[in-house]
Amino acid sequence: MINQYMREKSQASSLIRAMxxxxxxxxxxxxxxxxxxxxxxxxxxPPPPEVRKAIDDILDDMLPGDVHGYMNNSGYEDVREQLxxxxxRTKGTKLKGEHVVMTCGAAGAINVVxxxxxxxxxxxxxxxxxxxxxxxxxxxxxxxxxxxxxDTETFQPNLKELAQAITERTKVLLINxxxxxxxxxxxxxxxxxxxxxxxxxxxxxxHSILLLSDEPYREIVYSDxxxxxxxxxYKNSMVIYSYSKSLSLPxxxxxxxxxxPDIEEVEELTVCLSVANRLLGFVNxxxxxxxxxxxxxxxxxxxxxxxxxxxxxxxxxxxxxxxYASPDGTFYxxxxxxxxxxxAFCNKAKEFNLLLVPGRAFGCPGYxxxxxxxxxxxxxxxxxxxxxxxxxxx
Amino acid sequence: MINQYMREKSQASSLIRAMxxxxxxxxxxxxxxxxxxxxxxxxxxPPPPEVRKAIDDILDDMLPGDVHGYMNNSGYEDVREQLxxxxxRTKGTKLKGEHVVMTCGAAGAINVVxxxxxxxxxxxxxxxxxxxxxxxxxxxxxxxxxxxxxDTETFQPNLKELAQAITERTKVLLINxxxxxxxxxxxxxxxxxxxxxxxxxxxxxxHSILLLSDEPYREIVYSDxxxxxxxxxYKNSMVIYSYSKSLSLPxxxxxxxxxxPDIEEVEELTVCLSVANRLLGFVNxxxxxxxxxxxxxxxxxxxxxxxxxxxxxxxxxxxxxxxYASPDGTFYxxxxxxxxxxxAFCNKAKEFNLLLVPGRAFGCPGYxxxxxxxxxxxxxxxxxxxxxxxxxxx
Numbered sequence: 001m002i003n004q005y006m007r008e009k010s011q012a013s014s015l016i017r018a019m020x021x022x023x024x025x026x027x028x029x030x031x032x033x034x035x036x037x038x039x040x041x042x043x044x045x046p047p048p049p050e051v052r053k054a055i056d057d058i059l060d061d062m063l064p065g066d067v068h069g070y071m072n073n074s075g076y077e078d079v080r081e082q083l084x085x086x087x088x089r090t091k092g093t094k095l096k097g098e099h100v101v102m103t104c105g106a107a108g109a110i111n112v113v114x115x116x117x118x119x120x121x122x123x124x125x126x127x128x129x130x131x132x133x134x135x136x137x138x139x140x141x142x143x144x145x146x147x148x149x150x151d152t153e154t155f156q157p158n159l160k161e162l163a164q165a166i167t168e169r170t171k172v173l174l175i176n177x178x179x180x181x182x183x184x185x186x187x188x189x190x191x192x193x194x195x196x197x198x199x200x201x202x203x204x205x206x207h208s209i210l211l212l213s214d215e216p217y218r219e220i221v222y223s224d225x226x227x228x229x230x231x232x233x234y235k236n237s238m239v240i241y242s243y244s245k246s247l248s249l250p251x252x253x254x255x256x257x258x259x260x261p262d263i264e265e266v267e268e269l270t271v272c273l274s275v276a277n278r279l280l281g282f283v284n285x286x287x288x289x290x291x292x293x294x295x296x297x298x299x300x301x302x303x304x305x306x307x308x309x310x311x312x313x314x315x316x317x318x319x320x321x322x323x324y325a326s327p328d329g330t331f332y333x334x335x336x337x338x339x340x341x342x343x344a345f346c347n348k349a350k351e352f353n354l355l356l357v358p359g360r361a362f363g364c365p366g367y368x369x370x371x372x373x374x375x376x377x378x379x380x381x382x383x384x385x386x387x388x389x390x391x392x393x394x
Numbered sequence: 395m396i397n398q399y400m401r402e403k404s405q406a407s408s409l410i411r412a413m414x415x416x417x418x419x420x421x422x423x424x425x426x427x428x429x430x431x432x433x434x435x436x437x438x439x440p441p442p443p444e445v446r447k448a449i450d451d452i453l454d455d456m457l458p459g460d461v462h463g464y465m466n467n468s469g470y471e472d473v474r475e476q477l478x479x480x481x482x483r484t485k486g487t488k489l490k491g492e493h494v495v496m497t498c499g500a501a502g503a504i505n506v507v508x509x510x511x512x513x514x515x516x517x518x519x520x521x522x523x524x525x526x527x528x529x530x531x532x533x534x535x536x537x538x539x540x541x542x543x544x545d546t547e548t549f550q551p552n553l554k555e556l557a558q559a560i561t562e563r564t565k566v567l568l569i570n571x572x573x574x575x576x577x578x579x580x581x582x583x584x585x586x587x588x589x590x591x592x593x594x595x596x597x598x599x600x601h602s603i604l605l606l607s608d609e610p611y612r613e614i615v616y617s618d619x620x621x622x623x624x625x626x627x628y629k630n631s632m633v634i635y636s637y638s639k640s641l642s643l644p645x646x647x648x649x650x651x652x653x654x655p656d657i658e659e660v661e662e663l664t665v666c667l668s669v670a671n672r673l674l675g676f677v678n679x680x681x682x683x684x685x686x687x688x689x690x691x692x693x694x695x696x697x698x699x700x701x702x703x704x705x706x707x708x709x710x711x712x713x714x715x716x717x718y719a720s721p722d723g724t725f726y727x728x729x730x731x732x733x734x735x736x737x738a739f740c741n742k743a744k745e746f747n748l749l750l751v752p753g754r755a756f757g758c759p760g761y762x763x764x765x766x767x768x769x770x771x772x773x774x775x776x777x778x779x780x781x782x783x784x785x786x787x788x
Binding site: 043069249271289 | 395396397398400401403404407408436437438440441445446449450453457458459461462463464465498499501502504505509510511512513516527530531534602604630642643644645646647657658659662663665666669670672673674675676677678680681682683
């Protein structure tokens with residue numbers, strides 16, 4: 001009853017499930033407070049109180065058909081207008097409502113875009129370390145993900161490798177900043193460098209290459225470092241946003257795409273994204289939360305919660321002389337494993353009830369991801385386990 | 395920037411958009427009350443008041459992380475348990491929570507199932523008249539939709555044609571009851587007949603064939619006619635349900651799959667459906683509305699609104715001697731065009747501000763669909779236009 005592809009995918013994801021269950025098993029034995037589960041990417045800061053108020057106001061003030069009904073597959077026109085205006089004010093873009101497509105989260109958005117632009121066999125490039133799910137999304141659209149080797153000095157995009165990796169079949173460069181798993185924000189210089197290479201390669205191969213930037217962690221940042229907005233640097237670009245992290249609403253599946261008004265075939269493209277939303281079965285982004293997103297535009301969770309955890313962890317890593325990627329955003333810390341075998345390090349950590357994800361899961365072996373979206377007390381209590389794990393490899 | 399497939403799909407759906415815009419254009423000229431738009435499938439009865447109360451109660455009583463957070467990709471365990479219990483009580487099944495997978499509406503559900511079971515090139519059969527989107531869903535999963543000719547005497551599944559249409563590549567029979575566009579409920583005799591044929595063909599070809607029943611209109615029925623539940627008739631079956639029509643929540647994208655506990659490889663299959671939900675980018679069904687669905691289980695919109703419209707329309711059709719499929723459910727009436735050319739009939743109707751959808755859009759030329767999810771007054775006012783259109787062909 002099951003096809004070969006899903007049979008394999010199911011086996012691969014049984015490893016993730018196994019880790020999840022291991023956390024539960026350890027918590028049952030040792031008590032949840034004695035298990036240091038840095039393996040999950042689930043935001044634990046509550047949504048800002050504006051979310052609840054927005055829901056109440058919308059349900060009080062609007063007709064049910066305008067809150068729960070069908071609309072254009074790209075989303076409510078007024079919601080898209082409001083988001084366009086917000087982006088224009090905060091990012092200096094010149095978007096109209098038609099350049100915004102509401103989606104079922106960032107995952108839905110990426111699938112909609114890839115379905116629209118990839119011909120079978122087309123290549124999507126991404127920089128390691130990268131979010132493993134990208135590979136599945138490419139497969140869904142009959143494309144192929146190609147991974148550009150990481151620059152483990154800075155964890156910025158490896159431009160030299162990028163220039164070499166682009167081929168005639170390259171259709172999309174998919175980037176993720178602030179980055180999961182590294183926590184690094186791609187600098188303006190990186191984006192300018194990427195734009196320059198893509199411009200050259202477009203000319204060389206005589207077809208367009210889309211720069212697709214996945215930015216669900218845009219609001220989860222700890223310094224006033226500027227996050228460049230790709231639409232301002234490269235004509236053939238789109239940015240994907242999600243409220244999963246910024247409003248702690250991952251279960252609600254709400255996000256959107258912004259499309260450069262200067263992108264090639266802009267009118268046809270916006271129509272195609274709408275059609276793709278429909279025919280992939282998303283149909284439209286969940287309607288109530290479209291309205292919530294628009295009505296509390298610019299709201300965000302309290303990031304100090306995450307920052308405090310990050311600062312504590314950095315202190316321990318510095319004390320232990322462990323190197324790490326510069327974590328200016330997200331709630332991930334990407335440390336260099338004291339042994340080359342990142343899996344061995346994670347397995348050792350488990351002996352101390354410390355759950356980590358090996359970097360090889362992100363195309364970056366020799367590193368380890370720690371998701372510090374966990375209670376502060378757990379972070380503090382985990383230090384002994386971290387020290388013991390590191391000591392085991394010295 | 396756009397691939398060939400989406401370019402074609404976009405052109406095809408421009409016809410639907412054109413019809414939608416035509417309705418708006420006519421309304422602007424003649425006034426909305428003088429345009430009789432039977433072309434859309436948008437439920438206009440408001441959701442029952444329990445929906446609002448459930449949202450309030452859930453947000454008052456639960457932690458945000460348990461309402462808006464990530465959960466198992468198949469949905470909240472307690473929600474799935476409650477739906478399983480409900481189905482067992484009302485349908486006589488023996489489901490456990492694991493046999494229920496929450497989805498982004500029925501569209502998400504069909505895509506998740508097809509992604510899981512189809513090998514490239516596998517065939518999905520469906521009976522005409524059928525919902526045109528099925529074809530896109532098959533393509534998404536690298537499958538092929540094959541349409542079984544309609545039985546225009548009864549609009550029941552054409553069993554004779556079915557037996558002939560099944561080949562070695564047939565993997566799924568996708569049915570839809572109560573049916574869009576015919577409004578017909580597939581009888582118990584039809585389901586028994588289908589089960590018998592599928593059993594035989596499974597033996598003949600030595601592989602399983604899935605019976606997948608899409609039932610978003612299950613609650614929109616006008617008589618006490620029994621809607622057979624496929625899980626009780628055929629081992630290798632799943633049923634898809636959506637709250638889009640029963641609670642008038644189409645924008646919220648909430649539905650679920652029930653899986654026969656006796657289906658081949660049941661355990662692996664339920665895991666694969668969960669993984670498919672994730673890797674197709676749905677990730678999970680919208681979380682708040684999962685909880686809403688479970689907390690007002692069994693609630694439904696007031697169907698008398700639709701029934702009154704249906705009864706009025708039947709009277710006019712009888713008066714005019716127009717044949718139609720027996721509309722025991724849904725909010726669609728499928729009439730026989732007085733001319734063989736259903737498109738010509740729809741074009742003529744437009745001259746009288748009457749908007750209809752030609753049956754060829756559902757694989758059933760010579761018929762016309764009327765969606766009577768419109769205000770009662772509009773129905774009454776449309777009679778003159780209906781009479782004039784019919785008269786033009788006599």
